[in-house]
Amino acid sequence: MKERLSPLWQGDKKTKLIVFAGLLGMALILFSSFFEKEPAAKAPGGEWNSEQYQAMLEQRLLETVSSVEGVGKAKVMITLESGVEYVYAQAEKKNTDSTKDYDGTDTKRVQEKDQTEQSYILVDSGSGKREALLKTEKQPKVKGVVVVCEGAGNIVVEQRVLNVVTTSLDIPSNKVCVTKLK
Incomplete structure (x- = not known):
């Protein structure tokens, strides 16, 4: 390797600069892979799971409160009604057959047959597998919230916390409990 690169170092300044810039670029690309971080709030497949979603909501609400x-x-503690719901894109084929029997001028018998066939739309993933196309991801609804804080003994602070929680999560006040921390 050294023998192949030595003629490049003996050339003019432009060649040395180009070789040095190329090697520096490759080194930076190599080192950048060590510092890449995946988002902590997503599951390995890039999709949320309900525990991660709940933890993220609790953290954000705690910071706000x-x-x-x-x-x-x-x-802060938040309970959810269900898990994350994934809705996948579907293709639908519909076939309708209609048969009418006539007896003179009046229709004697009408017979209809409907056939519907649904299938998921599949796309190629990066790993060579075929996966269903994700249309939308529905986050779970908040079932209830408990906020325990030092200032809850004061009715004004308690009302402020209640307003913050109900407004930020868009839930009714009967799903929120604000109580004093011991």
């Missing part, structure tokens, strides 16, 4: 004046130390 903690920034309310008078709250102090706080803890």
